[in-house]
Amino acid sequence: MAFGRLTWIGLxxxxxxxxxxxSGASAIDMLxxxxxxxxxxxxxxAAITEATILxxxxxxxLGALQTxxxxxxxxxxxxxERTSRNAPKMTVDVPPRAEKSxxxxxxxxxxxxxxxxxxxxIEVETLLGLxxxxxxxxxxxxxxN
Numbered sequence: 499m500a501f502g503r504l505t506w507i508g509l510x511x512x513x514x515x516x517x518x519x520x521s522g523a524s525a526i527d528m529l530x531x532x533x534x535x536x537x538x539x540x541x542x543x544a545a546i547t548e549a550t551i552l553x554x555x556x557x558x559x560l561g562a563l564q565t566x567x568x569x570x571x572x573x574x575x576x577x578x579e580r581t582s583r584n585a586p587k588m589t590v591d592v593p594p595r596a597e598k599s600x601x602x603x604x605x606x607x608x609x610x611x612x613x614x615x616x617x618x619x620i621e622v623e624t625l626l627g628l629x630x631x632x633x634x635x636x637x638x639x640x641x642x643n
Contacts, residue, residue, distance in 0.1 A: 502565040508557030515550030518543070607634075608641050 501509075518525045522543070530536065599616040606612065612622045614634070621630045622637045631637040 500565070502561045504561030504564060505558050506561070508554045508559070508561055511554030511557060512551055513554075515547050515552075515554055518550060519547035607637060610641065612637065 518529075599619075601613055602616050603614040604612070605614075607620075607622055610623050612620055614620050619630055619632055620634050620637050621628060622641065624641065629640070631640065
């Protein structure tokens with residue numbers, strides 16, 4: 499699995515926290531000296547290292563989630579594109595509402611609402627939205643068993 503930049507930064511922060519924890523107060527004193535600030539009296543080195551480790555783990559988890567959800571989004575986008583490209587061309591253009599022929603029947607087709615028109619076309623509410631088919635058989639084939 500490829501980790502994103504945020505995950506690696508989080509893991510580096512965790513490593514820094516463990517290095518500070520294992521080295522004791524001397525590493526924090528050296529770090530403060532490098533930054534150019536004097537150590538503050540009353541600081542708790544253990545609390546600083548614990549917070550650093552937890553922050554690093556939080557960043558690493560956030561980065562892994564970001565990478566995982568990005569891959570999941572790309573997967574579903576690819577599936578939707580492939581499905582729309584390979585979908586059978588059983589639908590017809592839906593004319594404006596005023597031009598529809600008279601409604602013959604309304605009901606449920608495999609738990610989906612449908613409307614059957616006098617010209618033999620059928621309009622079914624699918625997962626992709628309202629679709630109009632040339633026949634009842636075409637609608638059954640599109641929805642599946």
